[in-house]
Amino acid sequence: MYSGGILQLQVAKKKSSRTGEVLLRADAQLNRERILAAAEEMFLEHGANVSLEDVAKRANVGIGTLYRRFPTREALLGAAYSARFLELAEASRARDGELTPTESVRAYLEQLVLHTNVYRGIAGSLGTVLQTDTPGCHATSDEGRRLVRRAQKAGVIRRDVTFEDLVCVATAISLASEQSASSKSRVAHLVDVFLGGIASR
Amino acid sequence: MYSGGILQLQVAKKKSSRTGEVLLRADAQLNRERILAAAEEMFLEHGANVSLEDVAKRANVGIGTLYRRFPTREALLGAAYSARFLELAEASRARDGELTPTESVRAYLEQLVLHTNVYRGIAGSLGTVLQTDTPGCHATSDEGRRLVRRAQKAGVIRRDVTFEDLVCVATAISLASEQSASSKSRVAHLVDVFLGGIASR
DNA sequence: ATACAAGTGGAGCAACCCTCCACTTTGTGG
DNA sequence: CCACAAAGTGGAGGGTTGCTCCACTTGTAT
Structure with a gap:
């Protein structure tokens, strides 16, 4: 209950100094790209209303991962x-x-x-x-x-x-x-x- | 197998001679109107994407009835x-x-x-x-x-x-x-x- | 080597759509 | 007035999708 607060370092979320984007862990970055590639393929093939679960499947990624990276369909569309x-x-x-x-x-x-x-x-x-x-x-x-x-x-x-x-x-x-x-x-x-x-x- | 075809009367579907519309049974007609009223209310209240099941509920009608009368959402929209x-x-x-x-x-x-x-x-x-x-x-x-x-x-x-x-x-x-x-x-x-x-x- | 933040997957729940068919109701011809 | 075929009904059920949540795994800074 006297939680870890005492020694907690106020670590600002890591960012690339150049772009201001949050740095992803290496594996996460890879997954992100897999998702984008899969999304582009699927969108082209089946239109922008494909099941996002199918996109995740094609990307070999859990649906949860897809949603954490791209919270809305529009976000995924824009990125793809x-x-x-x-x-x-x-x-x-x-x-x-x-x-x-x-x-x-x-x-x-x-x-x-x-x-x-x-x-x-x-x-x-x-x-x-x-x-x-x-x-x-x-x-x-x-x-x-x-x-x-x-x-x-x-x-x-x-x-x-x-x-x-x-x-x-x-x-x-x-x-x-x-x-x-x-x-x-x-x-x-x-x-x-x-x-x-x-x-x- | 030698089905009722022999004596089948070629009964043209009953239509009102005035409008050309198919005549509904009295109860069916009532339900139709109930559905329309409910649909108008619900559409106004919640937009055109309300659940059709909810519309049926408000109309006190089974979902099947709604679908037989208005096969597509657009049909219902148009009628409403x-x-x-x-x-x-x-x-x-x-x-x-x-x-x-x-x-x-x-x-x-x-x-x-x-x-x-x-x-x-x-x-x-x-x-x-x-x-x-x-x-x-x-x-x-x-x-x-x-x-x-x-x-x-x-x-x-x-x-x-x-x-x-x-x-x-x-x-x-x-x-x-x-x-x-x-x-x-x-x-x-x-x-x-x-x-x-x-x-x- | 350790520890913890970051990341992962997918089970699970909630909506919704639409079909199908065993049953009920209507109205008509005899 | 009745019997009965045609018309109509409702809702269970099967399928799809969206999105969340959390017990677990992995990366990495130290």
């Missing part, structure tokens, strides 16, 4: 897609020179929808996933914001349009494609309608 | 909202005289989003619900299509915009409001952005 979202952001930045501000936004939107559609089932929670604390999600969000700002500075996009509006639209379009298995052209059409909407008169 | 959707359509038609074609569409959209938000949880499936075979859903769909046509004839809306696009947008906006509990003004803003988009240059 991080790499892909990083690519998306990078590709967008790479296009920067060749495209007008408007066209950049169009390309970004189309790509975002495309990515979202690959992992069926996340359309509804795209917003939540993008807010996940993950390098990839940060990168795409930042890139999106940058494009909006750029287009606004160029005067080709309404001042009152926000990045959140973009996400909202991407969500809508993904959802529409998911439900009616609609074609690429429908995506383009919807993007087009929206872009017309945010263009300054 | 039918009355409200009827009102929506009627209100829209009533506004017809006082508003320009564009403003009519705006009002319709805002109302649709508002209705969708009241029943939390259906945003994602608004499209599916609206396709439900129900007087209310037919009415709102028809009214929406009418408004689009009217606005197009008046030349104030792009030719390539469809009613499905409207639904898609309503979905997006509802979803956005659902997630970030955003205000009425945000709804108006999003509707505004979209309307700008579909306006002819």
